[in-house]
Amino acid sequence: MGTSGNTEANIKSGALTQVADATGNWVDTHAPLWSRPYLRLARFDRPIGSWLLLLPCWWSAALAAALAGDVSRLPLILALFLVGAFVMRGAGCTWNDITDRDLDAKVERTRSRPIPAGQVGVPQALAFLVAQALIGLAVLLQFNRFAIAAGIASLAIVTVYPFMKRITWWPQVVLGLAFSWGALMGFAVILGRIGLPALFLYAGSIAWVIGYDTVYAHQDTEDDALIGVKSTARLFGAQTHRALILFYSLAVILIGAALALSGVGISAWIGLSAFAAHLGWQVARLRIDDPALCLRVFKSNRDAGLLLFAGLLADALVERI
Structure with missing residues (x-):
């Protein structure tokens, strides 16, 4: 079997301490050995996705609190969103790994993930998925009925997402x-309604996600082409920079519309300007033929989102007040 056979055995036994697209972190170095495959399923070794799920929650909470003129509940709401984002991103990734196993x-970057590597079976992954979803439900039940219904409605999109790369x-x-x-x-939690500012913020965030996930997908374009997986990275190809300018500009314009409708002050506009400047830096820095750089640029979106959140807060x- 040689070296490749030994590597495969190490992966299946759990001796391999990192997933191929992760870097050294507390999961790889300090978590109990039995827990590491499950923590990797939930991407606790790569928390960037949890941050990117969390940031629109924090944006909307800060903006809604400003509209309400009441920040007394804001610290608790931000904390609940933090917990909810991390566990629900973990649940979503577990579902994604089950459906994409x-x-x-077949992909070099993902074949060392726990399920294809044989560290976790599908029944165990499903049980772990349910456990994470229950924690997320416990967080959601802290909110009003409208927010609970809104949160549950999102599950339909989460469920179908892993299949989209096969058909579009x-x-x-x-x-x-x-x-x-x-x-x-x-807005649902603090104001009990979803109005135009929320919808514009949502649309702007969608444009932002399309941009940064296109950057992320450029890590896998060659493998994706071989196995027939579709993505905007493959669709845009050499025109990716132009596409990013379009979607990042849309993100700034739509989020700006949400701020204008909310009557925000100078701090929020400074935050949006810093967000826009960071997105411009990403486009200037990116080279789509450099997977390592694509990953770094993708991860930098946490900082872009935090700049906007700081302004809104x-x-x-x-x-x-």
């Missing part, structure tokens, strides 16, 4: 619908 086994060149749109749902949730705390 055969495709993951635009799976990033469906990911955007799912990952941007938090842009509605802050400052507006809620300083300019409205």
Whole structure:
């Protein structure tokens, strides 16, 4: 069997301490050995996706609190969104790995994930999925009935997303619908309604997700072409920079419309300007033929989102109260 056979045995036994597209982290170095495959299923070794799911939640909570003129519940709501985003992203990734286990086994970057590597069976993964979903439900039940219904409605999009890459060149749109749902949730929780500012914020977040996930998908274009997986990265190809300018510009314009409708102050506009500048830096920096750089640029979207959140939070705390 040689070296490749030993590597395969190590993966299946759990001796391999990292998934191929992860870097050294607490899961790989400190988590109990028995828990590592499950933590990797939930992507706790790669929390960037949880941050990207969380940030639209935080944007909407800060903006809705400013509209309500009441930030007394904001710290608790932000904390609940933090927990909810991490566990529900974990549940979504577990579902994605269950449905994509055969495709993951054919892609160099994903074949070391727990299910195709044989570290976790599908029944165990399903049980872990249910456990995470129950924690997410416990968080959701802390909110009002309208917010609970809105949160449950998002599950339909999450359920169908893994299949979209098989049938459309635009799976990033469906990911955007799912990952941007938090842009509605802050309004649902704090105001008990979803109005035009929430819808514009949601639309802007969707455009942002399409952009950054196109960058992410450029890591796998060669493998995706071989196995027939579709993505906007393959669709745009050499025109990716132009597409990013379009979608990132849409994100800034639509989010700006949400801010204008909300009557925000200078702090929020500074946050949006910093967000826009960061997106421009991404487009200038990106080289789609460099997978490592694509991953770094993709991950930098956490910082872009935090810049916008800082502006919205400052507006809620300083300019409205």
